[in-house]
Amino acid sequence: MTRVLLTGGSGFIAAHVLESLLAHSHSVVATVRSVQKGQQILESYKQYGKDKLDFVIVEDISKPRAFDSAVVSDPPLEAAVHCASPYHFNAKTPEEIHQLITTAVDGTTGILKAIKSHAPTVKRVIILYSHAAMVDYAYSSAPFAYLASKTFAEKAAWDFVKSEKPSFTLTTLNPPMVYGPVIHSLSSLGSINTSNARFVGLLKGSPSTPCPPTVNYLFIDVRDLALAHVLALEKPEPENQRFLLTAGNYSSAEIPQVIGEEYPEFKDRMPVGEALKPGERPATGVNGYDNRRSIEVLGMKYRPLRESVVGVVESIKRLL
Structure with a gap:
């Protein structure tokens, strides 16, 4: 201990x-x-x-x-x-x-x-x-x-x-964009953390509500990020090193797609057509990444975006 x-x-x-x-x-x-x-x-x-x-x-x-x-x-x-x-x-x-x-x-x-x-x-x-x-x-x-x-x-x-x-x-x-379930005390959705705030807009929106832009095309689940802190504390190898922590690339347009598939009750609120385009990956491509150090030194295993999205929705839907 x-x-x-x-x-x-x-x-x-x-x-x-x-x-x-x-x-x-x-x-x-x-x-x-x-x-x-x-x-x-x-x-x-x-x-x-x-x-x-x-x-x-x-x-x-x-x-x-x-x-x-x-x-x-x-x-x-x-x-x-x-x-x-x-x-x-x-x-x-x-x-x-x-x-x-x-x-x-x-x-x-x-x-x-x-x-x-x-x-x-x-x-x-x-x-x-x-x-x-x-x-x-x-x-x-x-x-x-x-x-x-x-x-x-x-x-x-x-x-x-x-x-x-x-x-x-x-x-x-x-880490880049951090998504995942909210477990700290949250009295209202107005005080939700910045990264998860986009979920509130989607879940309260309509098919014509523009999808939020991605900004950063890399993400990590908050539970994986939390574990990385513990692994960095317990293992001797991470001393005096810096780590890029990411599960990989994504776009904001993938989030409403997952919500619609996992939660039929919210599907009719998800952006479609032109409203979805602000969140899509650009035609010119997105930045790459190298998270090998986190995997090899810390032993990280990363959750997929779907698991992160479900985690967010499950934790906040009671407040909608």
Whole structure:
């Protein structure tokens, strides 16, 4: 059993990481932004005592020394998994873009500094970034402000390891679009995570509602991504490596097709004809990928898109 700090514990991806860590018999301290969110986590896993699951409050990851008290634990922490980072495409003004990037970078450097100074027993750090940090984009629209935040934050992490030479190793995980079931507390579909939000539009839409554009033609199931965090923690080989995690190519147009086949009650709401075209793969083709390192080193096995789509719909249809 390893004592693990998990940041952003109430988020879409981190909730699955938490579940996977507990399933693999690790002890977890999750950071959350409020007592209410922490209590919701404990209520969801009330079969575990405080020796297996607890939470600490970190209201703002970008504040100086935000993680200093969070990394102090009894028993001491042995590893940290950093998932807390802003994920949205709403930054449009220079001030908003600066804030988005600064929060991501400061959150990364903040937790690394805190571990180095206050948690000498931590030997492994796993940080969630994005496939975006592996691609050279040359755009300035709102989505690319988010991509820049991931790129600069990951660079800051590797720069820290190089310059500070901490006693812990670093592994970074870089997924593309993440789909799959929502298991964290969700009071309404208005607060659903960004990637799964397209499912809400489809399930509430009509045949003439345009299919959302794909943007990124690679995907991964959130359950596979969560397991990758655990494998990166448990295996020695991933130390000081970065991993592209993806099940492969897809397009948004495939999602309504799967929904229509698996859920006849929603078939009449799926886009067809011209409405489907925005989500189709371009005639010029899509980007390739190489996920061999994740398969060979981590031992990853990836779920197909159909399983991810079904997972999303099953988890949210009660809220429609």
